[in-house]
Amino acid sequence: MKLGKKVSDLRTQYAKGSLSENEVSGNPIHQFNQWFEQAVSAEVVEPNAMSLATVRDGRPSLRIVLLKGYDEQGLVWFTNYDSKKGQELAQNPFAAITFFWPELERQVRIEGAVEKISAADSDEYYQSRDKGSRIGAWASPQSSVLSDRSALDARINQYLAQYGEAEHIPRPPHWGGYRLRPDLVEFWQGRPSRLHDRIQYSREGGLWKVVRLAP
Numbered sequence: 001m002k003l004g005k006k007v008s009d010l011r012t013q014y015a016k017g018s019l020s021e022n023e024v025s026g027n028p029i030h031q032f033n034q035w036f037e038q039a040v041s042a043e044v045v046e047p048n049a050m051s052l053a054t055v056r057d058g059r060p061s062l063r064i065v066l067l068k069g070y071d072e073q074g075l076v077w078f079t080n081y082d083s084k085k086g087q088e089l090a091q092n093p094f095a096a097i098t099f100f101w102p103e104l105e106r107q108v109r110i111e112g113a114v115e116k117i118s119a120a121d122s123d124e125y126y127q128s129r130d131k132g133s134r135i136g137a138w139a140s141p142q143s144s145v146l147s148d149r150s151a152l153d154a155r156i157n158q159y160l161a162q163y164g165e166a167e168h169i170p171r172p173p174h175w176g177g178y179r180l181r182p183d184l185v186e187f188w189q190g191r192p193s194r195l196h197d198r199i200q201y202s203r204e205g206g207l208w209k210v211v212r213l214a215p
C-alpha cells in the first residue's frame with residue numbers, strides 16, 4: 001500500500017481532558033447524559049449523529065443516524081423498518097453505536113440488544129415531524145434501488161396527492177423507532193501520546209461493573 005505522506009502526517013495531540021474511574025457516575029446513562037450535555041454546550045456539530053453498526057451473516061454494515069432520545073431504557077432513533085438496517089436488525093437484533101465528539105476529544109461506544117419502540121411512541125414522534133418528512137417516510141422505499149431521481153419524485157407526488165391536504169397523515173407501518181438497550185458502554189477521552197483514558201461499563205447480574213481499559 002502506498003501511504004500518502006500527507007495522510008500519515010495527520011495527527012492530533014489530545015490534551016483537553018481526562019477521565020477517571022473514580023469520577024465517573026456509577027450509571028452509564030447518567031455519564032452519557034453528562035457528556036451529551038457537554039457536547040451540546042461545546043457546540044459540537046450534530047452531537048446526536050451516531051454511527052450505527054448492524055450485522056447480517058457475520059458481515060457488518062454501518063451508517064449514521066440521529067439519536068432522538070435516551071433514558072434508563074436505552075437510546076432511540078427512527079428509520080425505515082424495511083431498510084437494510086431494518087432487515088439486518090430483524091435477523092440479528094443487536095447493534096453497536098459510536099459517537100465521536102472531536103471538539104471534546106471524546107468517543108462513546110455503546111452495544112446492546114435492539115427492539116422496536118411502541119407504536120404509540122413512534123406515532124407521537126412521526127406526528128411531530130414536518131409535513132415534507134412525513135410524506136418522505138411514505139415515499140422513500142429506503143435502501144431499495146431507484147431507477148433515477150425522478151422515480152423518487154414521482155412517488156413523492158403520488159403521496160402528496162394522497163396526503164398533501166390531509167389534516168392527519170398516518171404513520172407508515174414500515175417507519176418507526178428502535179431502542180438499543182445498552183449492556184456495554186465505553187467512554188473514551190483522548191490523552192497525550194495516545195495514552196487515552198477508557199472507562200468501560202458492562203452489565204452483569206443487573207449491576208454495572210466499571211473497569212479501565214488499556215488505550
Ligand SMILES: Cc1cc2nc3c(=O)[nH]c(=O)nc-3n(C[C@H](O)[C@H](O)[C@H](O)COP(=O)(O)O)c2cc1C
Nearest residue numbers: 049063064065066077078079080083084085086143
Ligand atoms: C448526519 C446524518 C443523519 C442521518 N440520520 C438518519 C436517521 O436518523 N435515520 C435514518 O434512517 N437515516 C439517517 N441517515 C441516513 C443513513 O445514514 C442511511 O443512509 C440510511 O438510513 C439507509 O441506511 P441502510 O441502507 O443501511 O438502512 C442519516 C445520515 C446522516 C449523514
